[in-house]
Amino acid sequence: MDFFSMFILFFVFGAVIGSFLNVCVYRIPEKISIVWPPSHCPKCNSKIKWYDNIPILSYIILGAKCRNCKEKISLQYPAVEFLTAALTTLFFFNFGLTTWTFCALFCLYVLIVISFIDLKTYTIPDILSIGLIFFGLAVSFINPAFTGDWLAKFTSSITGASIGFFGSWGLAIFCSALIKKDALGGGDIKLMGAIGALSGCWGMANALMIASIFGLICFGILAALKKTPENGAIPFGPFLSVGLIINLLYPHFNLLLLGV
Numbered sequence: 001m002d003f004f005s006m007f008i009l010f011f012v013f014g015a016v017i018g019s020f021l022n023v024c025v026y027r028i029p030e031k032i033s034i035v036w037p038p039s040h041c042p043k044c045n046s047k048i049k050w051y052d053n054i055p056i057l058s059y060i061i062l063g064a065k066c067r068n069c070k071e072k073i074s075l076q077y078p079a080v081e082f083l084t085a086a087l088t089t090l091f092f093f094n095f096g097l098t099t100w101t102f103c104a105l106f107c108l109y110v111l112i113v114i115s116f117i118d119l120k121t122y123t124i125p126d127i128l129s130i131g132l133i134f135f136g137l138a139v140s141f142i143n144p145a146f147t148g149d150w151l152a153k154f155t156s157s158i159t160g161a162s163i164g165f166f167g168s169w170g171l172a173i174f175c176s177a178l179i180k181k182d183a184l185g186g187g188d189i190k191l192m193g194a195i196g197a198l199s200g201c202w203g204m205a206n207a208l209m210i211a212s213i214f215g216l217i218c219f220g221i222l223a224a225l226k227k228t229p230e231n232g233a234i235p236f237g238p239f240l241s242v243g244l245i246i247n248l249l250y251p252h253f254n255l256l257l258l259g260v
């Protein structure tokens, strides 16, 4: 298959998954089943026809409005679809068609859902963050971030998970006492555990650094635009997710070691 057909195939596959991730972002915090009932307009409840449910394209064709009641459709829908499609394509071209590609893609999809739920609700559902810790441990033996035999790989994964979880827990208690305010959310602590399980201790340090840099840039932009949220809080989950996604894509890249 030539490059162009492969690109289209991966992109369409990713866009379809992205469409499902939108359902997850919308329904998991509301504790509604992610498979039933089928998609419907949140305002007028009309069932969305298959031809109005084509990733990215339907949003453009419908002019960002529900066909039935003309309610505005959130930009989140095509954004998640496009992001998922683009990153899926990147993962496939980066790793080829291997078992690990699908494991890494599964993590990517969970991270996209985590990020958008955190942006909307300031929380990360346990099922996603804790689920990712166990998934990371289970697939550690094929994870290219780790070296050695399966036991060595598993040890790196569980050490990373423990340090990520308990380390940030300790840090959260310390910082909260210092500033007398909740410093790091429980969701972020579990997500740090997942980052450790999937990329080990060095990977975790790398992800944390990337997350802080992205976080500071975003905070700076929001402050310059005078758009910082009223409570001053910005969810950290999306930034940690960016860090882990970069780790998954480039398991041997480390920002901390660049200066050495």
Ligand SMILES: [Zn+2]
Residues within 6 Å of the ligand: 041, 042, 043, 044, 045, 046, 066, 067, 068, 069, 070, 071
């Ligand atoms: Zn409607």
